[in-house]
Amino acid sequence: MGNADFDLPESICSVLPDDPYEQLDVARRITAMAIVARVGKLEAEEKKASQKILERERTIYELQERLVEAERSLQETNARLGHALEEQAKMANEKNALMATVKKLNRDVAKLETFKRTLMQSLQEEDENSSTLENGDKHLLRSNMSSHALPSHDGRPFTRAQLVEASNAIVEDPEDAGSKQKFLSMTPSLTPKLTPTGSPRRQSTATSPRRHHPSNGIRSSFSLSLPASQATTAPSSPPHVGALPVRTPKVDGKEFFRQARNRLSYEQFSAFLANIKELNAHRQTREETLRKADNIFGPGNKDLYMSFEGLLSRHLPS
Structure with missing residues (x-):
């Protein structure tokens, strides 16, 4: 191979x-x-x-x-x-x-x-x-009333305490002119001493004009409200027992608002002012206003409600 x-x-x-x-x-x-x-x-x-x-x-x-x-x-x-x-x-x-x-x-x-x-x-x-x-009117009325011998209904002269009480009753409510006229017209024996019989009625023009306020109407109606004829008949006429109306206790509006502001809460006082506004705008009646005020004040402020009802009764009678 x-x-x-x-x-x-x-x-x-x-x-x-x-x-x-x-x-x-x-x-x-x-x-x-x-x-x-x-x-x-x-x-x-x-x-x-x-x-x-x-x-x-x-x-x-x-x-x-x-x-x-x-x-x-x-x-x-x-x-x-x-x-x-x-x-x-x-x-x-x-x-x-x-x-x-x-x-x-x-x-x-x-x-x-x-x-x-x-x-x-x-x-x-x-x-x-x-x-x-109020202070000016009280001083003027007290000085005028104390400078004259003012007889009462039974012929006896008023005491100084009665004069002060009468002046307070007249001056303390300057808005209620109608009640003061009624009060003065029911005591005719006070006027003749300020306006002697037979003396001509005249108004003094020597004084300077003063600003008009409700108490001026009180003084003029107090001194010139009765004619001389009543001055001679007033002492002999029998006293009218029960003629003087019973005055309800006066409710002071400013003091009422102060107490309401201090005692009510902010929401309650605002609701109360709105309630008064509705009444002033004539959108609700006096009864509705009182009912709402009662609800706002509550059961713990019944005295405020009574004072408010007295204010409405005085300024807005039903």
């Missing part, structure tokens, strides 16, 4: 048997060994590749789980964001409504403060004016 035909190394050719069949058997064995070695190597590579595939699949599964969790978190975040936006819009609307309410309340408070200052100023001015007029 020639070596040149197969191009085999001398070392291999020297160990090959000479028999061709034996050579084929050796070749088969060598081929089998090569195949086995190659298959083993391929199997090892396949195992390594399978492990890498498993690791990659595990990584892919983990990434998928993270993706699902991220999507779920995104949905929850979007839901919270939508809810937060709705709450923000609702709170913005509530804020606007509260701001409008605060502005309205501030305007109401300003109006109430203005009304309160006006009322306080009016009450103070009325208190000062009535105090000045």
Whole structure:
């Protein structure tokens, strides 16, 4: 067998048997060994590749789980964001409504403060004016009445205490001119001493003109209410027992308002002023005003209700 035909190394050719069949058997064995070695190597590579595939699949599964969790978190975040936006819009609307309410309340408070200052100023001015007029009228009437001998109904002169009481009864209510005229007309014996019989009736023009107020009408009716003829007949006429009406206790409006402000709460006093306003505007009757006032005062302020009822009875008789 020639070596040149197969191009085999001398070392291999020297160990090959000479028999061709034996050579084929050796070749088969060598081929089998090569195949086995190659298959083993391929199997090892396949195992390594399978492990890498498993690791990659595990990584892919983990990434998928993270993706699902991220999507779920995104949905929850979007839901919270939508809810937060709705709450923000609702709170913005509530804020606007509260701001409008605060502005309205501030305007109401300003109006109430203005009304309160006006009322306080009016009450103070009325208190000062009535105090000045009352003191002047009392002084004038007391001086006039004490300077003359004024007989009473039974012919006896009035005492000083009776004169003071009569002047207080006349001056203490300057608004009620009709009751004062009735009171003076029922005491005819007081007038003749101030206007003697036979003297001409005249009004003094030497004094400077003064501002008219209700007490001027009291003094003029007190001094000029009866003719001279009654001056001669009055002392001889029998006294009229029971002719003088019984005067109810006078309710002072300023003192009533002071007590109401001090004893009522802010809401009660505001409701009471609104009740009076409705009465002045002729939108409710006297009875409705009294019923609302009773509800406002409550059971603990019955004396205020009685005083208010007395004021309405004096200024607005039923």
